[in-house]
Amino acid sequence: MNILRNAKCSRQLFARSALMAASLVGVSLYGASVTHAADPVRIGIVELQLSNPFFGKLQQAAVDAAKKHGFETMTAEATVAGDSATQIAAIENMINRQVKGIVVDPANAYALIPVVKKARDAGIFVVTTNTSMDPATSADASYETDNLEAGVLIGKWAKARLGSTAARIAMLDYDLSDKTAKARHDGFLKGFGIDDQSPEIAGTALTMGNVETGQTAMESLLSAHADINVIYTINEPAAQGAFLAIRQAKANVLITSIDGSCSGVRSVADGTIGATVMQFPTKMGEMAVDALAKAIGGGEKPSGVNNSGTILITDHPADGVESKDSKWGLQNCWGE
């Protein structure tokens, strides 16, 4: 996939050099103003590491939406989680290339503030996807999953499913300095009606959001607290890892998660995961680019923090919590 993109990049580069050569000729013949008028509207799309299919889907949706609006796109992406340096350099390049708008998925809520300010001072509209800046008003608007709400949904679901049984909860987190991870964690507790100090919490562990670390963390937690009966997991791979530990320990545990990847929804369908919350990367990318198009066209400027949707996916619906089944989930999921 990367190779394809590189080929496309070099084609674009060639096209751009040709365009530049043409405009140079243009400048010498007619003067700068003529060529500027012929320049296509260009927008920048800055993503997080594309090794995660979620961000790949989001970028693809944004590029497709830009094409629909007749925009030319410049894309860039962070190489690893938290890599804001690459993103800052990319946005600086985009300012130089005089893009009209930028869609960015910030690797860090603070680190990008100065460069985004520079872009907006240059008259460029900047919107964020997936997560917002801190404060959110540093950019024009954001289009993201309401992760707190996502957490609340699985918290409520777990509480309802458990009924009168006393809860023994394990929290399988990702680094809580990450805004998304913190919102999901807090949302789950809120939905369940408890807080970090509540005695219902048997233990917490840090995972890296993958199968292997989810498994090891859950093994250690179950070894200490065999009575755990509910777990929150940061994402579906961690949940799948936790399931391996639970199966080996022959424990009976309600597993909740968040993401809505196709692999995760399949785990809901086969009973591994009790409930997960789906996010909608495609919608996120489309909403962001549509908002930019409106503003670039002289219409309404984008503003606020806009929820791109959260839907609980489970085959065991609980009273008072709206949900869809895994069949619907499989038709609307993202990634593999």
Add this chain to the structure above:
Amino acid sequence: MPEPELASTAAGSDAGAAAAGPVPAVASVWSGSTLRELFSYPITGPLFALVVIVLVFSLTTSTFLNAGNLSLILQQSVVVGTLALGQTLVILVSGIDLANGAIMVLATVVIGSYAAHGDPVTALLLGLVVCVAAASLNGLAVTRFRLPPFIATLGMFTILTAAARLYSQSRSFPINSDLITVLGTGPSIGTITITYGSMLWIVLTIVLGYALTQSAWGVRVYAIGNSPIAARLNGINVNAMIFGVYGLAGVFYAFGAWQALGRTPIADPSGYQIANLDSITAVVIGGTSLFGGRGGVAGTFVGALIVVVLKNGLTQAGIDSLYQQIATGFLVMLAVGVDQFLGRGRRA
């Protein structure tokens, strides 16, 4: 006087590996305290640390010291422990391998994707080929192209991490073959399960420990680590030996890949991101010198257990996992500090 020094080094590690045996000649050179003599065995420090850590967790956490949890710790150690065997070999010849986790992960996705439609034995053999080929490339870069091992393997680490993602298109492959996941199973009594993977790790440690301490090849490995120039003057083909050591480490990474798929029957390109650092930590905490020529696989075995016991115990004790990283960091620095101290003593 290279000859006697070679002999004494090999003897020292022999005693260390067996954690018994005659006092090595090198120790008698020091007329210091018995405590210092005791700590001249590379394995004494790590064993002491492991005992202290286990004692602390046993006293503070009621669920830590039971047979079920101890067998779990063994299971949680096998992947890093097996990788660390290869890492020990590389570090003994004054090298380092930052790519071993990435090599293993690439092998797991190759095995997983092939086994989805193909024969599991062929899949495992393909994994072995991937590991030995990639590890030999490391060896080639270090010996033929004279790259510093740190740089050569850092490059390979980056390349192979991306290669695994590209090859798998960031998908993970569930494993359904009993043969590929066999190492995660094993006889169990109640809550205790001794997996075949745990047994394999112990057997591999003994075999490699034996080869390092009892064979002429082992003596050469230590000789190169102590002084490549002296080794060359003694007629050892240093480059060929180092190349072979890197390639052989690849065999252990292949076992690591098999272990990983036994523990977690999903080949996941995003797994084991810091297994390279964990394996180095295990080797260093286990008393093997980063300067080469000193230490052995028995220490590494204990080192891997220490890394995992810390994770397991601190999670059980309900302590923030960031403190676990701080504790591991301090142990690494302590281990290297002790090594420096003893190294100076030996040269004096």
